[in-house]
Structures are given as structure tokens and as C-alpha cells.
Amino acid sequence: MYEEIKTACLYLRYSSSNQTEQSIEGQMHVCQDFCKRHNIRIVEMYIDRATSASKDIEKRVEFLKMIKDSEKGNFNAVIVYKLDRFARSRYDSATYKYRLKRNGVQLISATENITQDPEGIILESVLEGMAEFYSAELSQKINRGMRESAMKHNSIGGAIPLGYKTVDKKLVIDETTAPIVREAFQMYADGESVAEICRTFNNRGYKTSKGTRFGKSSFTKIFRNEKYIGVYKYHDYRAEDVIPPIIDKDLWDRVQVRVGKIKKAPARNKARHTYLLTGKLFCGHCGSAMNADGNSQGYLYYRCYGKKNLDKQCNKRNMEKNLIERLVAQDAMSFLTDEYIEKIATIACDRNKQEIESDSPIPVIRDRIRQVDVSLNNLLKAIETGSAPDMLVKRMGELETEKKDMEVQLKKEMAHQVYIDKEQVIFWLEKFREGDINDEEFCQTVIDLFVNSVTVWDEPDDKFKITIAYNLTSIPQKTYRLSKDGRLSDYASNTP
Known part of the structure; x- marks a missing residue:
């Protein structure tokens, strides 16, 4: 079930002074044993002590740091002792699980069965989807106010770039740190490497805008920040010569030539693919989960885990990813009725x-x-x-x-x-009637909302028998027969 998870972080928490450090150690041992059993490498641990999971989420410093770090792609999963260590509020759980999912990170409990009752799954899917929808609505309202400030060329929050400070909401040059910026641009334009500039600045005791030592990523941001030539940007709004420039345009252009070469370097990491039926697709022959897989030629499919299990030795054929996902998504969309x-x-x-x-x-x-x-x-x-x-x-x-x-x-x-x-x-769900079957995020939400499990059997003539069970227990299972070219035949009927 977890064979696609290669790296993970541990999130450990205890919530009151009545619990001791031993609580953290106990959680840690269980999570470490879980990772060892599933061959998952632990790359980081985040620990919050004496903090509640249901209130004052901003006080859970390590938790918020973990959510932010999930954007870096250093781990595939967050392992917790129990799901209530992550969040007791379903609203918080849905919100932060959604952020992890957007970053390609899965939340896993080391002690609990991931399967939930259908009503709980429905609630979690609704909360997760609505959190995203209304967050987008809220951001539009916030953006209107931010845009008004931007039109006045005011500083609207966020980190102040090295070399500047704010006076009356405007960016002005900080003459104590601006020379560091000028020197960095000049050294890079003259051919020095980022690593060499980093060593030089750290040896001199220079600090970043956050007061920390310089790293290579520090200069990536500096060398691409158009504020240093007087450009103010907010989304699609752009104004030149409204911020006092720290360097001239000629030096900027020379640096961009080198930055451009770096930018065009081939990507090292392969693109990630979203498998919409992860945790929901099962082999009808041996009962094992069917997990995401693919080959170097770009063929993406689900593979029965029983093929690797010596006790089961299953011969189930691989199932093409797009073929099965499209069928299940179309089936789920059929339930977007008023009833x-x-x-x-x-x-x-x-x-x-x-x-x-x-x-x-x-x-x-x-x-x-x-x-x-x-x-x-x-x-x-x-x-x-x-x-x-x-x-x-x-x-x-x-x-x-x-x-x-x-x-x-x-x-x-x-x-x-x-x-x-x-x-x-109801308003949110009705919006889904306008959904696009080719939109993976839309399909994922609809599948999570309606589909509980999908079971697949091999049949003669390269056909598959597919049974879908639903979170709404009032809906009877449906069974389809599917050919490799996507055609449906025979069954396509309800199963009592």
C-alpha cells in the first residue's frame, strides 16, 4: 500500500503538561518501526510540545514549518502516530491535508486503518473542497484591497529585499546593506560563481535580510528581483522607476545573461503524476491494493501489490491509469443530480x-x-x-x-x-456540474466525494470486470465490463 512512499517526515505532538517527553519518545518509536517495515526513509522530524491540535494552530510552530517545508519536495509523506496528532478539528485537518496533497505529500497514520466510514469520508471531502473554494473566494476580496495599495506603490507585506527598508509604507534604500547587493551583482557579472560569492559574504559576516547566513538560494532570489532596478510588481500590475534602484540597468542585464543560462539547464527531477485512485483501487483476484507504477517509456498504470507478495503470487494484469480513472470519474459525475x-x-x-x-x-x-x-x-x-x-x-x-x-x-x-x-x-456541489472531465483536480474531488472503492478482475479477451462501491450507502454497487480500448459492454448494471 505504501510502496510508492520513499521518504517521509515524522510529526510528533503532545498537548498538555500531564503528558511527558516519554509520550513523544513512544510516538517516535512506533512511527520509526512503521517506516522500517515499509522501507520508508525518514528525512526530518517536527515536534510540538504541550500544544493543542484543535485551537491556536498558529502556536504549533513546528507543524506550520512542516506544512511550509512540504513545498520543497524533500519528503513524500507525513507520518503521525494517530491522526488526532495532526489535527482534531476536521476543518483544520481538511485544510492542511489539502495543502499537503497539492505539494504531492500524503498523510499517513502509523497506528490506524486509513479506511474511514462513508459519512466521515463524505464530510472530509466536502470540507476539503469547500476550504479550497471559499479560500479562493476570500483571496479575491483580499486581492482587491491589496491591489489598491499596489497602485499607490506601497509595500504590501512579505519579506523586504536586502538593501531596502520601509518608510511610510514605501521602499527606500538602506545604505547599510545596499552595498552588499551591489557587490553581489558585480561579482556575479564578472564571472564569480554563486558558491564563491556565498563563501566570501559568510566569511565577512554579511547577513541576509532575515539575519541568517547566505546560501545559494539567497542569490537566486536576489539576482531575479526587479525591485533592484526600480520595478514594482503585483500580480499583473507592473510599474517602472517607482522604487529607488540599487543597481543600474546595464549591470542587471549582464547578470540576467548568466541567470538565463542557469534557468535553461535541464530539469533533474521527473514530473510527478497524480494517481486519482490511490488507496481506492483493489485487485479482485487476491484482494491486494493496486498501486501507482510506470515505466521509462511514459506508460502509466496501476499494478497489483500481490505480484510482489510471495504469499499471494498474483498474476493480475496491469491496469492503464487513464483508462480506469476516466471510467470512474465519468461514473462519479453521473451522481451530480439534485437528489x-x-x-x-x-x-x-x-x-x-x-x-x-x-x-x-x-x-x-x-x-x-x-x-x-x-x-x-x-x-x-x-x-x-x-x-x-x-x-x-x-x-x-x-x-x-x-x-x-x-x-x-x-x-x-x-x-x-x-x-x-x-x-x-449545495451551492458548492452545484458548481461541479460545470466540471471538466479532463481536469485532474476536478476529477479527484468528485471521485473522493462519491467513490469508496473500485475492484478490478481480469477477464478473457483482454477485458476487465470493474465493480464500484460508493460512499453513499444508498447507492447500489455498479459493475462494468471494460475493454482495453475503453469500450463498455455486457454488465454495465447495478449489483445488489
């Missing part, structure tokens, strides 16, 4: 509420408020009958104070929870 969209939205919202109610103190607080209301009503009835000794009046005041405190606590707890709105889910 099924309503069902998906109802299941997602009900499960979302259920998880919040079971994982938070909200039900206990509400129950206590109800109890206080009953007590207050009883005391009020006693007062109305004329029996109102000072003790009853005092008790009523205490209960009213307690109720107010509990209501404040309830409001705080509610603010930490994310209840999804059914109408928003």
Missing part, C-alpha cells in the same frame, strides 16, 4: 454537527444552562406564591450569575467550532 447533492449536503452537515457535539464541551454547557433554567423557573414559582425568604432570592441571584457565565463560555466554545451551512454545500 444526490441534497443527500450529500445533509450527510455532511449532520456529521459535522455530530462530531462537534461529541468532541467539544458544548453539549455539557447547554445541558447545564437548561438545568439552571429549570431551577430558576421553580424558584420563580415559589416567589409568585408569596414564599420568598431571603435564601431563595439569594439562590436565584447565584443561578442567574451562573447562567450568564455559562452563556459566555458557550459563546467562546461556539466561536472555536466550524458549522458548515447546508445551502453553502
Whole structure:
């Protein structure tokens, strides 16, 4: 199941002072054993101590560093002891799992079965997709405000380039560090290597804009930053001669000649391919998972893991990637009807509420408020009958104070929870009717939402028998017969 995972990082966390360093060591040993069993090389460990997984995500410094580092392509997976070490909130889990997935990184629990119940899978798929959709919507609103600042040529956040500082929101030359930039450009234009410039600057004690030692990547950014010749850019907006330049255009052009040669060097890493059925495709003959594979000629396919398992010795034929993925994606798209969209939205919202109610103190607080209301009503009835000794009046005041405190606590707890709105889910799902079968991201989302598993058998005449099971348990399985050229025949019917 994990044979395509070659490198991984470990993320370890304990959440309170009641837990000890031994908790981290125990998690580490389990995760290390898991990696050893599956021949996965550990390249990094990220450890957060005494931090919660459900609140104040910004305090989990190592967690956020891991998410950022996933962009570098140094590891294929994040291994956690249990999924709740990653995040207890499904909203946070979906958001950050989506970022990992976009970077080609898989989240794996060392102790739990990855398979989830259908309702949980539906909720996670909805949250993950909506997080992306509404994040894009929000970014558009933010960008409008940012663009207004950009039109004024103001600094709009982010790292300030070495050699500059900000005064009244404008970039101005910092004469203490600008000479470092000029020297770097001049040395590179004169033929010095980046490695030599790096050694020279570090030996002199020069620091980057972040106050750290120089590395080769530092100069990649410097030599391509047009701010140094007075150019202001924000997305598609570009204005020249609006920032005080640190170097002249002639020196810039000489450096770009060398940068251009580097830029044209052939890529060392092969392009990654997205296998849409990873974790969902199984061999009907031996029951093993069918994993992503390919050859040097660019043929991409799924291969039965039982072929490598000495106990199973399966002879299942390889399954062409595009052939099986297209069939499953088209099948999943057939469920984008009003009826099924309503069902998906109802299941997602009900499960979302259920998880919040079971994982938070909200039900206990509400129950206590109800109890206080009953007590207050009883005391009020006693007062109305004329029996109102000072003790009853005092008790009523205490209960009213307690109720107010509990209501404040309830409001705080509610603010930490994310209840999804059914109408928003329906609106988001209806957008998928306009989806493109050739768009891999769209197909991945629809498959994750509807498809639970796909099982494939070999049949005579190079045909395949394919059975699809769904996350919506009210939908009966479907079975298809598929030829190597993509034609469907015979079965193409529901299986009870």
C-alpha cells in the first residue's frame, strides 16, 4: 500500500503538561518501526510540545514549518502516530491535508486503518473542497484591497529585499546593506560563481535580510528581483522607476545573461503524476491494493501489490491509469443530480454537527444552562406564591450569575467550532456540474466525494470486470465490463 512512499517526515505532538517527553519518545518509536517495515526513509522530524491540535494552530510552530517545508519536495509523506496528532478539528485537518496533497505529500497514520466510514469520508471531502473554494473566494476580496495599495506603490507585506527598508509604507534604500547587493551583482557579472560569492559574504559576516547566513538560494532570489532596478510588481500590475534602484540597468542585464543560462539547464527531477485512485483501487483476484507504477517509456498504470507478495503470487494484469480513472470519474459525475447533492449536503452537515457535539464541551454547557433554567423557573414559582425568604432570592441571584457565565463560555466554545451551512454545500456541489472531465483536480474531488472503492478482475479477451462501491450507502454497487480500448459492454448494471 505504501510502496510508492520513499521518504517521509515524522510529526510528533503532545498537548498538555500531564503528558511527558516519554509520550513523544513512544510516538517516535512506533512511527520509526512503521517506516522500517515499509522501507520508508525518514528525512526530518517536527515536534510540538504541550500544544493543542484543535485551537491556536498558529502556536504549533513546528507543524506550520512542516506544512511550509512540504513545498520543497524533500519528503513524500507525513507520518503521525494517530491522526488526532495532526489535527482534531476536521476543518483544520481538511485544510492542511489539502495543502499537503497539492505539494504531492500524503498523510499517513502509523497506528490506524486509513479506511474511514462513508459519512466521515463524505464530510472530509466536502470540507476539503469547500476550504479550497471559499479560500479562493476570500483571496479575491483580499486581492482587491491589496491591489489598491499596489497602485499607490506601497509595500504590501512579505519579506523586504536586502538593501531596502520601509518608510511610510514605501521602499527606500538602506545604505547599510545596499552595498552588499551591489557587490553581489558585480561579482556575479564578472564571472564569480554563486558558491564563491556565498563563501566570501559568510566569511565577512554579511547577513541576509532575515539575519541568517547566505546560501545559494539567497542569490537566486536576489539576482531575479526587479525591485533592484526600480520595478514594482503585483500580480499583473507592473510599474517602472517607482522604487529607488540599487543597481543600474546595464549591470542587471549582464547578470540576467548568466541567470538565463542557469534557468535553461535541464530539469533533474521527473514530473510527478497524480494517481486519482490511490488507496481506492483493489485487485479482485487476491484482494491486494493496486498501486501507482510506470515505466521509462511514459506508460502509466496501476499494478497489483500481490505480484510482489510471495504469499499471494498474483498474476493480475496491469491496469492503464487513464483508462480506469476516466471510467470512474465519468461514473462519479453521473451522481451530480439534485437528489444526490441534497443527500450529500445533509450527510455532511449532520456529521459535522455530530462530531462537534461529541468532541467539544458544548453539549455539557447547554445541558447545564437548561438545568439552571429549570431551577430558576421553580424558584420563580415559589416567589409568585408569596414564599420568598431571603435564601431563595439569594439562590436565584447565584443561578442567574451562573447562567450568564455559562452563556459566555458557550459563546467562546461556539466561536472555536466550524458549522458548515447546508445551502453553502449545495451551492458548492452545484458548481461541479460545470466540471471538466479532463481536469485532474476536478476529477479527484468528485471521485473522493462519491467513490469508496473500485475492484478490478481480469477477464478473457483482454477485458476487465470493474465493480464500484460508493460512499453513499444508498447507492447500489455498479459493475462494468471494460475493454482495453475503453469500450463498455455486457454488465454495465447495478449489483445488489
